[in-house]
Amino acid sequence: MTFVEDNELTVRLELVGVVRRDHEGAEKEILCEISFSARGGEITAVIGPSGGGKSSLVRLINRLAEPSCGRIYLGETDIGSVDPLQLRRAVALVPQKPFMFEGSVLDNLQRPFVYRQQPPPGLDSEEVRRALLLARLDPSMGQRDARSLSLGEQQRVSLARALITRPRVLLLDEPTSALDRRNADALAATLRDICRSERLTVILVTHDLRLAGRVADYCLYLEAGRILEEGSAEQLLARPNSAELRRFLAEPSEQEV
Amino acid sequence: MESQTMVNLELLDLVLAYGLVLLAIALARLRRIGQEGQMLWASLRMVFQLFAVGYLLHFVFAVKSPLPVIAILLVMGAFSLQVMGGRIRHKMPHFYQVVGTSLFIGCGGVTFLFCTLVVRYSPWYDPRYLIPLAGMIIGNSMNGASLAAERLAAEMRERKDEVETALCLGASGRQASESAVRNAFRAALVPTVNTMAAMGIVSLPGMMTGQILSGTEPIIAVRYQIAIMCAITGAVSITAYLILLQGYRHYFNKAHQFDVE
Numbered sequence: 001m002t003f004v005e006d007n008e009l010t011v012r013l014e015l016v017g018v019v020r021r022d023h024e025g026a027e028k029e030i031l032c033e034i035s036f037s038a039r040g041g042e043i044t045a046v047i048g049p050s051g052g053g054k055s056s057l058v059r060l061i062n063r064l065a066e067p068s069c070g071r072i073y074l075g076e077t078d079i080g081s082v083d084p085l086q087l088r089r090a091v092a093l094v095p096q097k098p099f100m101f102e103g104s105v106l107d108n109l110q111r112p113f114v115y116r117q118q119p120p121p122g123l124d125s126e127e128v129r130r131a132l133l134l135a136r137l138d139p140s141m142g143q144r145d146a147r148s149l150s151l152g153e154q155q156r157v158s159l160a161r162a163l164i165t166r167p168r169v170l171l172l173d174e175p176t177s178a179l180d181r182r183n184a185d186a187l188a189a190t191l192r193d194i195c196r197s198e199r200l201t202v203i204l205v206t207h208d209l210r211l212a213g214r215v216a217d218y219c220l221y222l223e224a225g226r227i228l229e230e231g232s233a234e235q236l237l238a239r240p241n242s243a244e245l246r247r248f249l250a251e252p253s254e255q256e257v
Numbered sequence: 258m259e260s261q262t263m264v265n266l267e268l269l270d271l272v273l274a275y276g277l278v279l280l281a282i283a284l285a286r287l288r289r290i291g292q293e294g295q296m297l298w299a300s301l302r303m304v305f306q307l308f309a310v311g312y313l314l315h316f317v318f319a320v321k322s323p324l325p326v327i328a329i330l331l332v333m334g335a336f337s338l339q340v341m342g343g344r345i346r347h348k349m350p351h352f353y354q355v356v357g358t359s360l361f362i363g364c365g366g367v368t369f370l371f372c373t374l375v376v377r378y379s380p381w382y383d384p385r386y387l388i389p390l391a392g393m394i395i396g397n398s399m400n401g402a403s404l405a406a407e408r409l410a411a412e413m414r415e416r417k418d419e420v421e422t423a424l425c426l427g428a429s430g431r432q433a434s435e436s437a438v439r440n441a442f443r444a445a446l447v448p449t450v451n452t453m454a455a456m457g458i459v460s461l462p463g464m465m466t467g468q469i470l471s472g473t474e475p476i477i478a479v480r481y482q483i484a485i486m487c488a489i490t491g492a493v494s495i496t497a498y499l500i501l502l503q504g505y506r507h508y509f510n511k512a513h514q515f516d517v518e
Contacts, residue, residue: 062425065514066514085429094425097418099418101419101422112427116427
């Protein structure tokens with residue numbers, strides 16, 4: 001199972017009529033009738049205020065949670081029919097808060113292999129070097145204690161850990177929320193490169209408009225569980241149509257967190 | 258024969274002893290701690306409950322049939338389950354089912370093996386042995402079980418980020434909850450291990466002192482105490498292990514999705 005489409009190395013992601021309720025039979029919909037398609041090899045940003053359902057959305061794509069209605073396709077495959085453990089190898093999610101397991105950076109990078117009962121790659125292996133370089137971490141970092149790193153470094157280890165098993169889709173949940181502006185800009189550049197070099201399909205959830213503007217090919221505006229507007233990043237950020245998006249763009253507090 | 262060596266307590270003696278409780282209540286009243294009513298009520302409950310259980314055992318000893326003995330043990334187990342349910346605030350999913358079956362298998366199994374292989378009395382249901390031995394095993398296992406259950410629920414809540422990160426990296430539910438389960442198991446075993454280490458120095462265990470009071474040779478009482486401590490350790494660890502083995506599963510569904518609260 002590869003999810004790779006004919007003649008292409010990238011994989012398209014499509015959501016059709018996705019609804020998510022808090023729990024079975026609940027009235028309130030966290031996500032209502034979400035349909036969009038993210039082109040393979042591109043960065044699709046989902047922007048919008050906190051509590052609008054952005055995080056819930058990415059959690060559905062690697063099946064950390066299940067949609068109440070609707071379907072999600074990866075290439076031609078309905079992800080509902082795929083074993084979640086298999087799916088999560090192809091669709092990596094980098095959570096908002098980088099969690100470091102006890103031990104060294106290397107221990108953290110080896111985790112995905114341990115979970116799959118594969119021999120973990122060593123410090124000098126091609127996989128480890130590649131993952132560290134992709135996340136712009138110095139190869140000498142491997143032996144450092146992961147929990148002693150700065151938040152920005154932890155965020156990068158978290159990214160490297162997600163990339164080490166060569167996923168096809170990368171889901172990023174507020175990757176810059178813990179970073180200062182300089183680190184956030186550096187991360188933006190990294191993401192751009194990774195997406196290109198790895199031919200990754202990236203879904204980037206953020207309320208950091210600066211980040212979205214710098215890296216996104218396509219943009220969705222999500223508020224109160226609905227997509228209110230979508231289009232190219234330039235168009236959405238520069239010429240918003242809806243009153244909601246205009247208000248969101250004008251609110252400085254949302255952009256600086 | 259042994260009971261002949263022991264001084265019998267008359268009702269009047271008990272009244273005299275109860276005077277000490279009254280003294281305690283008087284002291285409480287003097288200092289106005291406002292607990293006198295509760296103290297009186299608790300002491301009366303104690304007297305009533307113990308007499309009730311005494312007459313019940315008197316009756317069960319006389320019947321010489323396994324049924325009432327088994328019934329008493331089941332009531333003990335159910336009661337300990339209910340006590341745990343009341344005491345633990347954050348219960349794991351399917352709490353009563355998980356803890357109930359684990360207590361039943363852990364305590365039942367160890368008690369059975371202990372009585373038939375180690376103590377080897379007959380008949381197997383002899384209440385004089387079975388009730389106190391099973392009672393001690395159940396009582397200690399209850400503590401271990403509630404620690405395991407409480408800790409697992411707490412770990413799962415506190416380690417939400419860790420568990421979800423592991424799931425994102427392709428871990429199964431079992432792999433993702435490994436450290437939570439490990440910590441809960443450790444917590445469940447701590448009191449038993451401490452008790453074993455301190456035994457004989459910090460505390461003279463109740464069963465041993467009871468046997469010595471009733472005229473048993475101290476060395477024999479010590480042998481019993483060692484044997485029962487081993488049984489308790491086994492029962493606590495098996496019960497806690499079974500709780501964790503079943504318990505973590507209920508935090509995940511078939512799709513390895515983590516579902517806390």
